Amino acid sequence: MNVQSTVNVGPYIIMEEISEKKRLIFESALDLIRERGFHGAPMSLVAGNAGVAAGTIYHYFKGKDDLIRELYAYNRERVIAIVDKAAGTGATRKERFFNIWNQLYEFYNQNDNVLIFFEQFLNSPYNADKSPNHLRGTLYSFFQEGMEAGEIRQVKPELLIVLTFGSVNSAAKLNLFSQVPLDQSDLRDAVEILWQGIATG
Amino acid sequence: MNVQSTVNVGPYIIMEEISEKKRLIFESALDLIRERGFHGAPMSLVAGNAGVAAGTIYHYFKGKDDLIRELYAYNRERVIAIVDKAAGTGATRKERFFNIWNQLYEFYNQNDNVLIFFEQFLNSPYNADKSPNHLRGTLYSFFQEGMEAGEIRQVKPELLIVLTFGSVNSAAKLNLFSQVPLDQSDLRDAVEILWQGIATG
Amino acid sequence: MNVQSTVNVGPYIIMEEISEKKRLIFESALDLIRERGFHGAPMSLVAGNAGVAAGTIYHYFKGKDDLIRELYAYNRERVIAIVDKAAGTGATRKERFFNIWNQLYEFYNQNDNVLIFFEQFLNSPYNADKSPNHLRGTLYSFFQEGMEAGEIRQVKPELLIVLTFGSVNSAAKLNLFSQVPLDQSDLRDAVEILWQGIATG
Amino acid sequence: MNVQSTVNVGPYIIMEEISEKKRLIFESALDLIRERGFHGAPMSLVAGNAGVAAGTIYHYFKGKDDLIRELYAYNRERVIAIVDKAAGTGATRKERFFNIWNQLYEFYNQNDNVLIFFEQFLNSPYNADKSPNHLRGTLYSFFQEGMEAGEIRQVKPELLIVLTFGSVNSAAKLNLFSQVPLDQSDLRDAVEILWQGIATG
DNA sequence: GATGAATGAGCTTTCATTCAT
DNA sequence: AATGAATGAAAGCTCATTCAT
Numbered sequence: 001m002n003v004q005s006t007v008n009v010g011p012y013i014i015m016e017e018i019s020e021k022k023r024l025i026f027e028s029a030l031d032l033i034r035e036r037g038f039h040g041a042p043m044s045l046v047a048g049n050a051g052v053a054a055g056t057i058y059h060y061f062k063g064k065d066d067l068i069r070e071l072y073a074y075n076r077e078r079v080i081a082i083v084d085k086a087a088g089t090g091a092t093r094k095e096r097f098f099n100i101w102n103q104l105y106e107f108y109n110q111n112d113n114v115l116i117f118f119e120q121f122l123n124s125p126y127n128a129d130k131s132p133n134h135l136r137g138t139l140y141s142f143f144q145e146g147m148e149a150g151e152i153r154q155v156k157p158e159l160l161i162v163l164t165f166g167s168v169n170s171a172a173k174l175n176l177f178s179q180v181p182l183d184q185s186d187l188r189d190a191v192e193i194l195w196q197g198i199a200t201g
Numbered sequence: 202m203n204v205q206s207t208v209n210v211g212p213y214i215i216m217e218e219i220s221e222k223k224r225l226i227f228e229s230a231l232d233l234i235r236e237r238g239f240h241g242a243p244m245s246l247v248a249g250n251a252g253v254a255a256g257t258i259y260h261y262f263k264g265k266d267d268l269i270r271e272l273y274a275y276n277r278e279r280v281i282a283i284v285d286k287a288a289g290t291g292a293t294r295k296e297r298f299f300n301i302w303n304q305l306y307e308f309y310n311q312n313d314n315v316l317i318f319f320e321q322f323l324n325s326p327y328n329a330d331k332s333p334n335h336l337r338g339t340l341y342s343f344f345q346e347g348m349e350a351g352e353i354r355q356v357k358p359e360l361l362i363v364l365t366f367g368s369v370n371s372a373a374k375l376n377l378f379s380q381v382p383l384d385q386s387d388l389r390d391a392v393e394i395l396w397q398g399i400a401t402g
Numbered sequence: 403m404n405v406q407s408t409v410n411v412g413p414y415i416i417m418e419e420i421s422e423k424k425r426l427i428f429e430s431a432l433d434l435i436r437e438r439g440f441h442g443a444p445m446s447l448v449a450g451n452a453g454v455a456a457g458t459i460y461h462y463f464k465g466k467d468d469l470i471r472e473l474y475a476y477n478r479e480r481v482i483a484i485v486d487k488a489a490g491t492g493a494t495r496k497e498r499f500f501n502i503w504n505q506l507y508e509f510y511n512q513n514d515n516v517l518i519f520f521e522q523f524l525n526s527p528y529n530a531d532k533s534p535n536h537l538r539g540t541l542y543s544f545f546q547e548g549m550e551a552g553e554i555r556q557v558k559p560e561l562l563i564v565l566t567f568g569s570v571n572s573a574a575k576l577n578l579f580s581q582v583p584l585d586q587s588d589l590r591d592a593v594e595i596l597w598q599g600i601a602t603g
Numbered sequence: 604m605n606v607q608s609t610v611n612v613g614p615y616i617i618m619e620e621i622s623e624k625k626r627l628i629f630e631s632a633l634d635l636i637r638e639r640g641f642h643g644a645p646m647s648l649v650a651g652n653a654g655v656a657a658g659t660i661y662h663y664f665k666g667k668d669d670l671i672r673e674l675y676a677y678n679r680e681r682v683i684a685i686v687d688k689a690a691g692t693g694a695t696r697k698e699r700f701f702n703i704w705n706q707l708y709e710f711y712n713q714n715d716n717v718l719i720f721f722e723q724f725l726n727s728p729y730n731a732d733k734s735p736n737h738l739r740g741t742l743y744s745f746f747q748e749g750m751e752a753g754e755i756r757q758v759k760p761e762l763l764i765v766l767t768f769g770s771v772n773s774a775a776k777l778n779l780f781s782q783v784p785l786d787q788s789d790l791r792d793a794v795e796i797l798w799q800g801i802a803t804g
Numbered sequence: 805g806a807t808g809a810a811t812g813a814g815c816t817t818t819c820a821t822t823c824a825t
Numbered sequence: 826a827a828t829g830a831a832t833g834a835a836a837g838c839t840c841a842t843t844c845a846t
Binding site for chain 2: 038129178197
């Protein structure tokens with residue numbers, strides 16, 4: 001099955017497999033965009049680095065726009081899966097929050113091409129309305145329930161969501177791209193700053 | 202004196218004047234990039250919307266790269282000027298922090314073309330090393346002095362800087378581009394969350 | 403017996419059978435070319451609309467050129483068959499001429515895809531020398547004999563042939579593609595105009 | 604003035620001048636299409652044979668479609684001008700008809716690229732409705748007045764128009780592209796056949 | 805015979821840049 | 826300084842054709 005999407009299999013949401021060719025094209029595009037931006041990722045190069053002919057991409061995607069958008073949807077699912085999994089691990093809400101933050105950080109840190117791609121995509125005309133994403137879903141419930149339990153400050157959940165993603169992104173970019181690498185202690189600082197701000201008392 | 206740069210005049214950092222034509226070109230480029238991305242801002246359109254001929258741009262800029270980079274430098278100065286000014290207003294450190302955050306938010310909220318441009322630029326190949334910016338300067342001293350005074354948590358100042366900018370950006374984008382507009386109360390929440398996280402006791 | 407050609411079987415010229423697949427491919431190509439021109443009839447679409455795979459066409463034709471040329475040859479035979487049949491029906495030469503003209507008109511009127519295809523083909527590089535067709539054969543003899551019998555004006559038979567086909571085509575295209583539909587009376591006008599011009603006395 | 608169109612200057616309809624570059628591009632396209640068809644006339648070749656760069660064409664035409672359509676409109680005007688001029692020369696209606704037919708024949712005979720282009724264009728998807736052209740205008744009035752004067756058979760004028768053009772085209776193509784060249788006597792035959800058919804008495 | 809994924813040459817078109825005016 | 830016609834490299838994409846299955 002080539003269409004990237006999700007299916008419900010028992011209690012878990014899993015990503016359907018994507019064809020090997022599609023994965024190669026995704027990987028190639030992701031790396032090129034990270035390295036050279038949308039403009040520096042012509043279809044010919046995406047194809048070349050993926051080891052396929054230029055025309056082959058058009059069997060899997062309607063065009064460059066479609067490729068970019070599917071690339072985003074695919075990686076968005078990866079991030080959602082990380083949040084979903086981390087949100088289920090930990091005894092306390094605080095522990096679960098720390099797990100979410102740390103797992104996201106770890107993911108971006110090891111997949112800086114996704115991090116860069118996301119930021120390029122979200123602020124580009126490909127993402128027509130430039131709306132932030134992930135505003136619904138697990139994280140929304142996580143914060144809402146925390147507020148109901150009196151553990152989280154009464155704030156619009158969407159605000160908490162974007163502050164969380166913003167915090168992870170800022171830390172990851174600082175570590176990856178500046179002369180200021182972050183060690184474990186710095187990361188604890190970063191997540192504690194956020195938690196202390198959003199937790200009650 | 203067309204080259205955009207900064208000079209120290211007594212205690213103030215001021216921006217040198219830029220020619221009217223340059224300003225028109227900047228404005229045109231900023232709007233086009235916001236609306237259509239780098240890819241949708243060809244020099245001919247930048248020129249057209251600025252009311253000049255295509256060739257004219259090349260009297261002011263070496264090429265498109267140069268234009269983009271100068272556009273960034275110019276707006277970076279605007280942001281620095283806002284931080285510098287806000288950092289000097291307020292009785293307490295907390296007040297000054299709130300002013301900085303709010304002034305930045307206000308600026309991005311009223312200049313979403315700058316916000317979008319920044320995010321596109323910083324993650325693009327134009328910004329070769331993708332290094333976050335603003336890591337030195339007024340904000341650095343602001344946090345450092347706060348730590349020395351025991352009012353700010355002992356954390357790498359660069360981390361505090363990116364978290365601050367990240368927080369402002371996240372809030373501004375949420376307000377501008379989502380279906381979740383932020384009112385004054387939400388904004389107070391946002392800045393308080395951050396301050397509570399970085400302030401001691 | 404897939405190769406399309408003609409054989410003489412007794413007094414009749416008959417078309418050899420063509421395979422069902424070939425017929426489907428011909429029909430598909432004819433309709434696509436009529437609707438979208440050569441340029442809008444890619445092999446993949448021809449195959450798709452014929453209900454076969456792209457590769458299958460290459461079992462029946464050497465390539466697109468070959469397909470087009472065979473398509474022409476096939477329909478040329480259909481037209482020749484119509485002329486041949488009509489030329490044998492009618493008591494007088496005039497009656498037979500009217501039958502030829504009317505049968506041709508009827509054929510084109512009911513097969514506008516053939517009409518359009520012919521005009522596209524004959525003026526295209528597929529028909530390298532752009533030579534008009536049907537210059538020999540039944541119609542040639544028909545006119546020659548008419549001249550010998552003193553019933554037809556002494557003119558180069560080829561001229562009479564192209565004027566006849568031109569007259570039928572012009573009328574059919576007027577009826578099919580303009581806002582000026584032709585009724586039975588108009589058709590009689592058309593053929594009478596031609597006959598009055600070529601008949602003696 | 605670059606836009607090809609017509610203006611009324613006193614009693615004459617004249618064609619506005621078109622720019623030299625445009626004329627070169629038209630000429631190049633016409634020759635290539637004649638020689639190789641639409642498919643064999645890529646923009647790069649059209650440009651090359653016109654002595655301009657590929658991009659230059661796009662200063663004068665929106666795209667290939669636009670070029671083709673303007674090419675048609677331009678040559679259509681040339682043909683209309685010929686008819687208009689010839690229709691005004693000659694003492695009798697018959698003389699004028701002969702002049703129209705002969706001038707048209709002469710034009711196509713000397714501009715076979717126009718003849719071939721017309722036939723390709725009219726039957727192609729460029730001419731979306733495939734409607735025959737020239738159905739109104741000078742020729743329409745010519746036949747209508749002839750009928751009112753009792754000199755021309757009572758027939759739908761549009762039918763007479765397409766028969767006239769069809770007759771000229773058939774003769775020109777026979778002469779140009781077959782092994783049957785037409786001499787002056789043949790041409791007189793051709794036009795007399797038509798006139799005898801459409802004239803009364 | 806039949807398939808359709810894969811190929812890659814070649815198409816139309818865009819656009820940063822130049823330069824004669 | 827200012828113009829904008831002209832350039833031509835390079836982009837996205839199509840499609841006739843092949844070939845492993």
